[in-house]
Amino acid sequence: MSRAVPMPPEQRRAAIIEATIPLLQEQGTGLTTKQVAEAAGVAEGTIFRVFDSLQDLIEATVIESLSAHRISDPLSTISLGSTLEEKTHATLQLIAGRITTIRSLMVLVHGPRKAPHHPNPCIRDELDARRIEMDEWLTAQFQPHGSELTCPVGDYVNLLSLLAMGNAMNFSNSSRLGVDDLATFALHGALRKDVQC
Numbered sequence: 001m002s003r004a005v006p007m008p009p010e011q012r013r014a015a016i017i018e019a020t021i022p023l024l025q026e027q028g029t030g031l032t033t034k035q036v037a038e039a040a041g042v043a044e045g046t047i048f049r050v051f052d053s054l055q056d057l058i059e060a061t062v063i064e065s066l067s068a069h070r071i072s073d074p075l076s077t078i079s080l081g082s083t084l085e086e087k088t089h090a091t092l093q094l095i096a097g098r099i100t101t102i103r104s105l106m107v108l109v110h111g112p113r114k115a116p117h118h119p120n121p122c123i124r125d126e127l128d129a130r131r132i133e134m135d136e137w138l139t140a141q142f143q144p145h146g147s148e149l150t151c152p153v154g155d156y157v158n159l160l161s162l163l164a165m166g167n168a169m170n171f172s173n174s175s176r177l178g179v180d181d182l183a184t185f186a187l188h189g190a191l192r193k194d195v196q197c
Contacts, residue, residue, distance in 0.1 A: 013050045013060075016040045020061045029108060031058065059123065062105045066126040071098070072133040084145040088160065088183045091138060095164035096179075098134070102127065103168075135161070160186055 007015065019040035023031055033054050037044040051057040064070070080090040109123060138157045146153050163182045170176050177185075 009050065012042075012046070016042065016047060016050060016057070017061050017064050020057060021065060024058065024061050024065075024108060025104075028104075033057075058108055062109055063122050063126055065105055066102070066123065066130055068129065068133065071130050072137070075134070075137050080141050084142075084148050085183065085187060087141060087145070088186055089179055091141075091157075091160050092164045092179045092182050092186075095134075095161055096168050099165060099168040156186075 016036065020031075020036050023035055023039055027035065031054070033044050033047050036057065037047055040047075047054075047057065051060065078090075078094070080087040080094075135154075135157055138160075139154050142149075142153045142157060149156050151159075163186060167177055167182060
């Protein structure tokens with residue numbers, strides 16, 4: 001009778017993280033190692049042979065969730081539309097969705113714990129890398145509309161990012177603006193055309 005070949009440590013680590021990703025989205029800060037062990041098909045003790053703690057596992061899972069192949073690679077399958085207005089609306093929605101995802105992941109990293117904790121600096125590195133990749137991709141998408149804009153394409157992309165982030169980070173739902181309002185402001189400004197300065 002042949003014995004099962006043990007999985008290499010790195011492969012075991014990757015499998016546990018893969019099993020944890022959907023659990024983390026479902027359970028949030030209520031995630032337990034028992035749930036992870038059941039989902040990954042391993043003994044609970046195996047988790048602690050691969051990760052120092054549950055928080056270590058959560059951070060590794062967040063880093064994987066922010067990796068290029070999970071966030072940036074799918075951009076190639078997204079269509080923002082063909083006109084400047086369509087792309088502006090779609091970009092504001094795309095950025096807002098990404099902010100919501102990242103915010104929920106950061107809550108898990110900074111969630112309540114018994115001892116002071118400093119998140120893995122790799123998380124910040126992944127966030128910075130994804131932001132740069134997104135900016136570069138969006139700039140390429142808006143490049144054909146450069147002659148329609150009063151500012152460089154890169155500046156317009158930065159404006160859209162600022163509008164979407166500022167609106168998403170406004171925790172007062174009653175004063176949040178809709179995508180249409182943000183798009184109108186980005187495309188036409190706040191000044192009425194019948195007003196003389």
